[in-house]
Amino acid sequence: MTINETQDEIIEEFALFDDWADKYEYIIDLGKKLKGLPEEQKTEDNIIKGCQSRVWLNAKLENGKLIFEADSEAVIVKGLVNMLIRVLSAHTPQEIAQADLYFIDRIGMSQHLAQTRSNGLASMVKQMKNYAIAYQLKA
Amino acid sequence: MILTDTLDIQKIRADFPILDQEINGRKLVYFDNAATTQKPQQVIDVITHYYQHDNANIHRGIHTLAERATRDFEASREAIRAFLGASSIEEIIFTSGTTQGINLVASTFGRKFIQAGDEIIISGLEHHSNIVPWQMLCEEKGCILKVIPVNDLGELDLEAYQQLLSEKVKLVSVNHVSNSLGTINPVAEIIRLAHGVGAKVLIDGAQATSHLNIDVQALDVDFYVFSAHKLYGPTGIGALYGKKALLEAMPPYMGGGEMIKEVSFEKTTYNDLPYKFEAGTPNIADVVAMKTALEYTQNIGRERIAAYEDELLQYATAQLSTIEGLRIVGQAAQKVSVVSFVIEGIHHQDIGVLLDNQGIAVRTGHHCTQPLMKRFGLLGTSRASFAMYNTLEEIDRLVAGLQRVKKMLS
Known part of the structure; x- marks a missing residue:
């Protein structure tokens, strides 16, 4: 599935929710389902700056595809990062670097991109793209 | 309660136009007064x-x-x-x-x-x-x-x-x-x-x-x-x-x-x-x-304001204490109307986001006091801080809001 196909799929899923509570319960559920990271990978190097909760992001290249793993102390952040991983992980660094993440706005989560929310969704997106750009240059 | 005799809260609230609005479809409850208070129309x-x-x-x-x-x-x-x-x-x-x-x-x-x-x-x-x-x-x-x-x-x-x-x-x-x-x-x-x-x-x-x-x-x-x-x-x-x-x-x-x-x-x-x-x-x-x-x-009377805020503090302390797993951080004998708390197993950021969706503004995080948070072994708390325009009903909204947060995250 392409990045945009996954985004469209998420938009369709969110279209089913009537109110904020349904939406957040779904995100909380995604947060609980995120595999997370082993303690030894929750390092200072992997921390994403600019979040009110600590968020750790790890990236590795497998067969030309970039694989993301992440964890956080806050469940909603974990849910949001779970969606980002679903959209971006297992694509080539080039695809990730060029991705236009329109789904965030379409599912009504764009307020989480605002700096004041400091829950770091913007920082997560930026860090994932930075990994992609770095791996592109390495390749 | 004798509160309504102490201060005419509705008259005071009418002086603060910002309070009269909905956030995420609910009437705003502003409990972030220790960060900044709202301004009366006179100002x-x-x-x-x-x-x-x-x-x-x-x-x-x-x-x-x-x-x-x-x-x-x-x-x-x-x-x-x-x-x-x-x-x-x-x-x-x-x-x-x-x-x-x-x-x-x-x-x-x-x-x-x-x-x-x-x-x-x-x-x-x-x-x-x-x-x-x-x-x-x-x-x-x-x-x-x-x-x-x-x-x-x-x-x-x-x-x-x-x-x-x-x-x-x-x-x-x-x-x-x-x-x-x-x-x-x-x-x-x-x-x-x-x-x-x-x-x-x-x-x-x-x-x-x-x-x-x-x-x-x-x-x-x-x-x-x-x-x-x-x-x-x-x-x-x-x-x-x-x-x-x-x-x-x-x-x-x-x-x-x-x-x-x-x-x-x-x-x-x-x-x-x-x-x-x-x-x-x-x-x-x-x-x-x-x-x-x-x-x-x-003009309202600073002693009267202090007395009313103290009643808000006492009420909030009692009501919040009924929430299972909630612990108030800071139980000094002498306090102003600020309640900092943690809820077992729930990150303060999740509390902040889910309360905001219910129209309730609190502050979450370390409150620019990282050494103090470390002293208590915490990364942060949620903090509700009350001003003269807040009401008991709003504290009830906070308590109900937190119960909902707990339910959503359980």
């Missing part, structure tokens, strides 16, 4: 009126507008003098807020009177703005920072404080009220003890002025700093009180216009107090509106 009107009718640069203009602006600006200084119980307007310096007040004292008093090996005492309850300026000074001068420890209730350990006091201590700088926990510190006692070893005392009054009456002469405090925006006034304006003899002995803070008497390329002489510390065109409109904010609380 907003004064700012507008100033720019519509009176705006001019102050002090040296000969025309009518300059005279009007100067009169209102200086009337505000007099109002602040009276509010703090200071003896003279020369002791009232306008600043951009508490942070600048502390930095001013660190940069002027600190540079001149604190030397290598001297000691400065702060407390474990301090906001970063009352930690970092002293660390910067200590780095520059080689002085030593000592910290009064905090007990499990969130109160300062006065015995430990007395152990820290010696002739080496040149300054004690503590907050009147803790922003994170709401603890009211025994500042009169802290000042008395400091003076016993010849140390000067700065009190950070940022969280105190909206709740407590201040009398700098009764306290015998050397410096007292606060911000207007936590007291129903505008942002970007505050005041520093300093004892006249100290302010006179201190060098100026910033160089520029207004703070000079005569300037030549060979030598500049400085202006008299308070202007010596007020370089540049000040924030005139907000200074003028600061007086209106003070008068607003005085």
Whole structure:
């Protein structure tokens, strides 16, 4: 599935929710389902700056595809990062670097991109793209 | 409940237009008053009126507008003098807020009177703005920072404080009220003890002025700093009180216009107090509106406000305590209307996001007091802080909101 196909799929899923509570319960559920990271990978190097909760992001290249793993102390952040991983992980660094993440706005989560929310969704997106750009240059 | 007899809350609320709105489809509940209070229409009107009718640069203009602006600006200084119980307007310096007040004292008093090996005492309850300026000074001068420890209730350990006091201590700088926990510190006692070893005392009054009456002469405090925006006034304006003899002995803070008497390329002489510390065109409109904010609380009655806020605190403490897994952080005997809490197994950020979706504004995080959070083994808390326009019904909304948060996350 392409990045945009996954985004469209998420938009369709969110279209089913009537109110904020349904939406957040779904995100909380995604947060609980995120595999997370082993303690030894929750390092200072992997921390994403600019979040009110600590968020750790790890990236590795497998067969030309970039694989993301992440964890956080806050469940909603974990849910949001779970969606980002679903959209971006297992694509080539080039695809990730060029991705236009329109789904965030379409599912009504764009307020989480605002700096004041400091829950770091913007920082997560930026860090994932930075990994992609770095791996592109390495390749 | 006798609350409705104490204050006419609906009348007060009507003065705060911002409160009358919906957030995420629910009526706004604003419980982030320790970060900044909302502004009554009277304050907003004064700012507008100033720019519509009176705006001019102050002090040296000969025309009518300059005279009007100067009169209102200086009337505000007099109002602040009276509010703090200071003896003279020369002791009232306008600043951009508490942070600048502390930095001013660190940069002027600190540079001149604190030397290598001297000691400065702060407390474990301090906001970063009352930690970092002293660390910067200590780095520059080689002085030593000592910290009064905090007990499990969130109160300062006065015995430990007395152990820290010696002739080496040149300054004690503590907050009147803790922003994170709401603890009211025994500042009169802290000042008395400091003076016993010849140390000067700065009190950070940022969280105190909206709740407590201040009398700098009764306290015998050397410096007292606060911000207007936590007291129903505008942002970007505050005041520093300093004892006249100290302010006179201190060098100026910033160089520029207004703070000079005569300037030549060979030598500049400085202006008299308070202007010596007020370089540049000040924030005139907000200074003028600061007086209106003070008068607003005085007209309602500061004791009545304090009594009502205390009832809000008692009610919130009791109601929040009914939530299973919720623990109130900071249970000092003397508190203002601030409740900091954690809920077992739930990150404060999740609480903040899910309350906001229910229209309830609280603050979550470390509240710019990372050392204090570390003292309690926490990364942060959720903090509900109440002002005179808050109601018991709103506290009920918070409790119900938190129950819902718990359910959603369970």
